[in-house]
Amino acid sequence: MSDILVQTNDLVKSFPIRRGFFGQRRYRLVAVDRVNLAIRRGETLGLVGESGCGKSTLGLTIMRLYEPTSGAVWFNGQDMAQLSGKELQKHRRQMQMIFQDPLASLDPRMTVEEILREPLMIHGIGSEQEQILEVNRLLNVTGMPADAALRFPTEFSGGQQQRIGIARALALEPKLLICDEPVSALDVSVQAQILNLLRDLQDRFELTYLFISHNIAVTAFMSRRIGVMYLGQLVEIGPSKEIVMQPLHPYTQALIKAVPEPEPELKRLKRSLLGEIPSPIDRPTGCPFHPRCPIAQERCKVEQPALRELGPDHSVACHLA
Amino acid sequence: MNKPLLEVKNLKTEFRLSQGTVHAVNGVSFTIGEGEVLGIVGESGCGKSVTALSLMRLIESPGRIVDGQVLFYDRDRIVDLAALPLHEMERIRGNKISMIFQDPMTSLNPVLTIGYQLTEPLKQHRSMSEDQARKTAIQLLDRVGIPEAAVRMNDYPHQFSGGMRQRVMVAMAAACQPRLLIADEPTTALDVTIQAQIIDLINELKEETGTSVIIITHDLGVIAGIADQVAVMYAGHIIEKSPVREIFSAPRHPYTQALIGSIPRLRYWPDRLTTIEGAPPNLMTEITGCPFHPRCPVRIQRCEAERPPFIESTPGHACACWVNA
Numbered sequence: 001m002s003d004i005l006v007q008t009n010d011l012v013k014s015f016p017i018r019r020g021f022f023g024q025r026r027y028r029l030v031a032v033d034r035v036n037l038a039i040r041r042g043e044t045l046g047l048v049g050e051s052g053c054g055k056s057t058l059g060l061t062i063m064r065l066y067e068p069t070s071g072a073v074w075f076n077g078q079d080m081a082q083l084s085g086k087e088l089q090k091h092r093r094q095m096q097m098i099f100q101d102p103l104a105s106l107d108p109r110m111t112v113e114e115i116l117r118e119p120l121m122i123h124g125i126g127s128e129q130e131q132i133l134e135v136n137r138l139l140n141v142t143g144m145p146a147d148a149a150l151r152f153p154t155e156f157s158g159g160q161q162q163r164i165g166i167a168r169a170l171a172l173e174p175k176l177l178i179c180d181e182p183v184s185a186l187d188v189s190v191q192a193q194i195l196n197l198l199r200d201l202q203d204r205f206e207l208t209y210l211f212i213s214h215n216i217a218v219t220a221f222m223s224r225r226i227g228v229m230y231l232g233q234l235v236e237i238g239p240s241k242e243i244v245m246q247p248l249h250p251y252t253q254a255l256i257k258a259v260p261e262p263e264p265e266l267k268r269l270k271r272s273l274l275g276e277i278p279s280p281i282d283r284p285t286g287c288p289f290h291p292r293c294p295i296a297q298e299r300c301k302v303e304q305p306a307l308r309e310l311g312p313d314h315s316v317a318c319h320l321a
Numbered sequence: 322m323n324k325p326l327l328e329v330k331n332l333k334t335e336f337r338l339s340q341g342t343v344h345a346v347n348g349v350s351f352t353i354g355e356g357e358v359l360g361i362v363g364e365s366g367c368g369k370s371v372t373a374l375s376l377m378r379l380i381e382s383p384g385r386i387v388d389g390q391v392l393f394y395d396r397d398r399i400v401d402l403a404a405l406p407l408h409e410m411e412r413i414r415g416n417k418i419s420m421i422f423q424d425p426m427t428s429l430n431p432v433l434t435i436g437y438q439l440t441e442p443l444k445q446h447r448s449m450s451e452d453q454a455r456k457t458a459i460q461l462l463d464r465v466g467i468p469e470a471a472v473r474m475n476d477y478p479h480q481f482s483g484g485m486r487q488r489v490m491v492a493m494a495a496a497c498q499p500r501l502l503i504a505d506e507p508t509t510a511l512d513v514t515i516q517a518q519i520i521d522l523i524n525e526l527k528e529e530t531g532t533s534v535i536i537i538t539h540d541l542g543v544i545a546g547i548a549d550q551v552a553v554m555y556a557g558h559i560i561e562k563s564p565v566r567e568i569f570s571a572p573r574h575p576y577t578q579a580l581i582g583s584i585p586r587l588r589y590w591p592d593r594l595t596t597i598e599g600a601p602p603n604l605m606t607e608i609t610g611c612p613f614h615p616r617c618p619v620r621i622q623r624c625e626a627e628r629p630p631f632i633e634s635t636p637g638h639a640c641a642c643w644v645n646a
Binding site for chain 1: 364365482485512513514520539540542543545546565579581582590593596597600
C-alpha cells in the first residue's frame with residue numbers, strides 16, 4: 001500500500017460566468033489552477049490562503065462535489081474519474097467533510113440521532129438497534145452528552161454543533177476528513193476544544209486530514225505540512241515549521257508577517273503588503289503574485305513560475321526563490 | 322497616565338425582553354487618557370460591543386443604559402454622555418467621537434456616493450463650504466490609501482472592495498479630527514494581509530492626530546499590535562485590566578490565562594491548547610459570586626458566594642479574582 005492517500009494531478013476547476021446585460025460577456029473563473037499535491041496517510045496537510053484563493057474549491061473538487069474541469073484526483077490508488085455507480089459510492093464514503101458553519105449543514109428539523117443515523121441508513125449499515133448503538137458511540141467519541149440524541153441541532157452551542165458535524169462525518173469510518181474552516185466561526189476557547197478534539201480523533205482512528213483555513217497559526221498547530229495558495233495556484237508547500245520560520249515565497253513571507261500575533265514586542269512593525277488580491281477572472285500574466293510582489297522582475301510579468309523542489313519536501317513556485 | 326479623556330463609571334446596560342432582562346454590561350468602569358489606545362477583548366456575548374454602543378448612545382430599544390456615567394473631558398468642560406440629551410449627543414457623535422464598525426456596509430449608505438458621504442459631516446460639523454469639504458475629502462481618501470481619490474469620490478460603496486470600504490470608514494471617522502475613535506472589530510471581516518493594512522492605518526492616524534482609540538476585538542493578536550492598555554471582559558464585567566505587555570507575559574485572572582493559552586501561536590507548537598470547560602453564564606439570571614467561578618480551574622468556596630473586588634495590586638494592573646489578585 002502506497003503511503004499516499006490522495007493525489008491531484010494538474011487539477012483544474014473553472015466556472016463559466018456571464019456578466020453584463022443579458023449575460024453577453026462571458027468569462028472563465030479559474031478557481032483551481034493546475035494543482036499538484038499529495039496527502040500522505042495519517043498526516044494533516046494544511047491549506048492556507050486568503051478569500052478567493054481557491055482553497056475551498058480545491059477541497060470540494062477532491063471530494064468530487066465539483067466535477068474537475070481537467071486533471072485527475074487519485075484516492076487510495078484509484079483514479080476517481082474512472083469510477084462510477086457503486087464503486088464511486090464505496091470510495092466516496094471514505095472521504096468526508098466538515099464545514100465552517102455547522103448549523104447550515106445540519107437539517108434543523110432532524111434530531112441529532114436522525115442526523116447521525118442518516119449516513120448509516122443510506123449505506124445500509126447495521127440494523128436499527130446497531131445504528132442506535134453507533135449513534136451513542138459517535139456522541140461519546142466527540143464529547144457530546146448521550147441525551148443529545150433526541151434533541152435538535154439548534155438547541156446546541158456553536159461548538160457542540162461542530163461536534164455533531166464531526167460525529168456525522170465519522171459515522172462511515174472515513175479515511176480522509178476534509179476540514180473546511182472548521183473553527184473560523186467559533187470563539188477562541190471553543191476553537192481550542194474543537195482543535196484538540198480533531199487531533200485526538202486523528203490519533204484514535206488513524207485519520208488523514210486536509211485542513212483548510214485562512215488562519216495560519218491554527219493551521220500550523222494542526223498540520224505537519226502546509227500548502228499556500230494564491231489565485232488558484234499552489235505557490236509553496238513544505239513542512240509547517242519551515243513554512244512559518246523560513247517561508248521562501250514572497251507571498252508566504254508577507255502572509256506570515258501579516259498575522260497579528262499575541263506578542264506585543266512585535267508591535268509597530270510596519271508589516272503591510274501593498275495592494276489587494278486581483279480578481280480571479282482578470283488574472284495577471286506571468287506569476288499571479290507579481291503585481292504585489294516587492295521583489296518582482298521583468299521575467300515575473302511574462303513567465304509563470306513552476307513549482308520547484310528547493311529543499312527536502314519543500315517546493316516553491318517563484319523564479320527568484 | 323495621560324490627562325483623562327473619557328472616564329466610564331459603573332456603566333450598566335440591559336435589554337428588557339419578554340423572557341427576562343439581559344444584563345449585557347453590568348458595572349463597567351475604565352478611564353482612557355489622551356492619545357492612548359485601549360483594547361477591549363472578550364468572547365461573543367461578553368458585552369464588549371454593547372459597551373462601545375453605550376458610549377456612543379447607540380443602544381436601541383429594548384436596550385437601555387440603566388446606570389453609570391460616561392464622563393467625556395471636552396476641551397473646556399466635562400459632559401456625562403450617558404445623561405446628555407440626544408440632540409446634543411448628535412453634535413459629539415461623528416465629530417468629537419467617531420466609530421468604525423466590523424461591516425462597513427452597515428454604516429455606508431449604498432445609494433449615496435462616497436464623496437457625498439464624506440463631505441456631509443465636514444459641512445455639518447466643521448462648517449466647511451462645498452469646495453473646502455471636497456478638497457478635504459479627497460485629501461482624506463488619499464491619506465488612507467485610496468488610489469485616484471478624486472475620481473473615486475463619485476463612486477458608490479459597492480464599487481469598493483471590503484478592504485477599501487474599511488479605509489473609507491477610517492477616512493470618514495478621521496474627517497472631523499475626533500478626540501476619540503471607537504473601532505468595533507474593525508478587521509474581523511478582512512483577509513489577513515488587508516487586516517494588517519487597516520491596523521497600520523489606525524496606528525498612523527493615531528500617531529498623526531493624537532486621537533485616543535478604543536479598539537474592541539476578540540482577537541488578542543490585534544490587541545497586541547495596537548493597544549497600550551487592555552481590558553478583558555467576561556459576562557458583562559471587566560475582569561482584568563493591564564498594560565498590553567503584562568496581559569501576555571503575566572496574565573492574572575484564570576479566564577485571561579485560559580484565553581491566552583487557547584490561541585494557537587505561529588512559532589510555538591504545544592501538544593494541546595488550553596480549553597475552558599462549560600459555557601459563559603446566562604446573562605438573564607442573577608449571577609452570584611465571581612461570574613467565572615463555574616468554569617474556573619482554581620476556584621475556592623468564596624468565589625461562589627462573593628463577587629471579587631477589582632483590585633489594582635501593581636501599578637496599572639488590576640484584576641477581579643479572590644485567588645490570583
